Amino acid sequence: QHFEMAKEPARVLVTGAAGQIGYALVPMIARGIMLGPDQPVILHMLDIPPAAEALNGVKMELIDAAFPLLKGIVATTDPVEACSGVNIAVMVGGFPRKEGMERKDVMSKNVSIYKSQASALEQHAAPNCKVLVVANPANTNALILKEFAPSIPEKNITCLTRLDHNRALGQISERLQVPVSDVKNVIIWGNHSSSQYPDVYHASVVTGAGEKAVRQLVADDAWLDGEFITTVQQRGAAIIKARKLSSALSAASSACDHIRDWVLGTPKGTWVSMGVYSDGSYDVPPGIIYSYPVTCENGSWSIVQGLPINEFSRKKLDATANELVEEKALAYSCLI
Ligand code: NAD
Ligand code: LMR
Numbered sequence: 001q002h003f004e005m006a007k008e009p010a011r012v013l014v015t016g017a018a019g020q021i022g023y024a025l026v027p028m029i030a031r032g033i034m035l036g037p038d039q040p041v042i043l044h045m046l047d048i049p050p051a052a053e054a055l056n057g058v059k060m061e062l063i064d065a066a067f068p069l070l071k072g073i074v075a076t077t078d079p080v081e082a083c084s085g086v087n088i089a090v091m092v093g094g095f096p097r098k099e100g101m102e103r104k105d106v107m108s109k110n111v112s113i114y115k116s117q118a119s120a121l122e123q124h125a126a127p128n129c130k131v132l133v134v135a136n137p138a139n140t141n142a143l144i145l146k147e148f149a150p151s152i153p154e155k156n157i158t159c160l161t162r163l164d165h166n167r168a169l170g171q172i173s174e175r176l177q178v179p180v181s182d183v184k185n186v187i188i189w190g191n192h193s194s195s196q197y198p199d200v201y202h203a204s205v206v207t208g209a210g211e212k213a214v215r216q217l218v219a220d221d222a223w224l225d226g227e228f229i230t231t232v233q234q235r236g237a238a239i240i241k242a243r244k245l246s247s248a249l250s251a252a253s254s255a256c257d258h259i260r261d262w263v264l265g266t267p268k269g270t271w272v273s274m275g276v277y278s279d280g281s282y283d284v285p286p287g288i289i290y291s292y293p294v295t296c297e298n299g300s301w302s303i304v305q306g307l308p309i310n311e312f313s314r315k316k317l318d319a320t321a322n323e324l325v326e327e328k329a330l331a332y333s334c335l336i
Pocket of ligand 1: 015016017018019020021022046047048051092093094095096097113133134135136137138160161163164192246247248251
C-alpha cells in the first residue's frame with residue numbers, strides 16, 4: 001500500500017498568541033515544525049481582551065497563509081474555550097522582562113496567571129496533555145501550574161530551557177567554527193535565569209574521526225569556565241539590550257524543538273535539556289522544576305543518570321537549585 005491513514009489533527013494551545021513569541025511560533029506550528037510534516041494541527045490561541053483585535057489579526061494571517069496542515073483555528077480570550085481538548089499547551093502568555101529587570105521581577109504578575117490557567121487546563125485539556133511553560137519565571141510558573149493542576153501527571157509539565165541549551169551549542173559552534181549540528185550533549189542545569197549552569201564537561205563534537213570532547217577541542221579552560229558560561233547565562237539580557245525586546249524567534253524555534261523531541265524522541269546518543277519536576281536526581285532538592293539532561297522516547301522523557309559531577313559543577317548545580325527554592329517561596333508569598 002502506498003498511502004498511510006491520515007492522522008487525526010492535534011490540538012495545540014498557544015497562550016499569549018498575540019505577543020511577539022506567539023507571532024513567530026504559530027506559523028512554525030502550522031507548518032509542521034513542531035509535530036512533524038505529516039501531523040495536521042488545530043491551533044488554539046489565547047490572549048487577553050486588550051489584545052483581542054491583534055489576536056484576530058494573527059488569525060487572519062494564518063488563514064491567508066493557507067497552511068496545508070492547519071485544519072482549524074480557535075482564537076479566543078476565554079481560557080476554558082482555549083484549553084478545551086488540547087493535546088499540547090505552550091504557555092507563553094504573561095508579561096516579559098524589560099531592560100534592567102531580573103526575571104524574578106516579573107514574578108508576581110505571572111504566577112497568578114499560572115495559578116488560574118492551571119485550573120482551566122486541568123479541567124478542559126485532553127487527557128495526557130503535554131504542557132510547556134515559556135513565560136518567565138519559566139521554572140516557577142511551571143511549578144505553580146503543576147501545584148494547581150494536581151490531576152495532570154507531573155511528568156507532563158515542563159518548562160523551556162532548550163533555548164539556553166541551543167545558545168550553548170551556538171557558542172561552541174562559533175568558537176570552534178564547526179556546524180552547530182555537529183555539537184551535542186551540552187547541558188543546562190537548573191533555572192532559566194542568570195544562575196543557570198551551562199555545562200560542557202560531557203559535550204562533544206562529531207568529526208570525521210569520531211566524537212571528540214568539546215573541552216579537548218576548545219583547550220581553553222579559562223574561556224569555558226568563564227566567558228562561555230556568562231555569555232549563555234546573560235544571553236537573554238543581551239538580546240533585550242540589542243532589540244529592546246526579548247528574544248522571540250529563537251524562543252519560538254526552541255519551543256518547537258522541545259515539543260518535537262518530547263513527542264517524537266531524541267536521536268540515539270543525544271540528550272537535550274528540559275525543565276522538569278525534580279525527583280532528587282543529582283542531589284537536587286525534589287519539588288522544584290529544574291533543568292536536567294533528558295532523553296525522550298515514546299512521548300516521555302527520562303533524566304540522563306550517572307554523569308560524573310566534579311566540584312566546580314557541583315557548586316553551580318547547587319547555586320541554581322537554591323535560587324529555585326527561594327523563587328518557590330517567593331511565588332507562594334505572591335499568591336497569598
Ligand atoms: P509579549 O508581551 O510580546 O507577549 C505576551 C502576550 O501574553 C501578550 O500578547 C499579552 O497580552 C499576553 N498575555 C498577558 N497575560 C495573559 C493571560 N493572562 N493569558 C493569556 N495571554 C496573556 O511577550 P513575549 O516576548 O512574547 O514573551 C512572552 C513570555 O516569554 C515572557 O514572559 C518572556 O519573558 C518569556 N520568554 C521566555 C523564554 C524562555 O526561554 N523560557 C524566552 C523568551 C521569552
Ligand atoms: C530569554 O532568555 O531570552 C528570555 O527569558 C527573555 C529574558 O527575560 O531573558
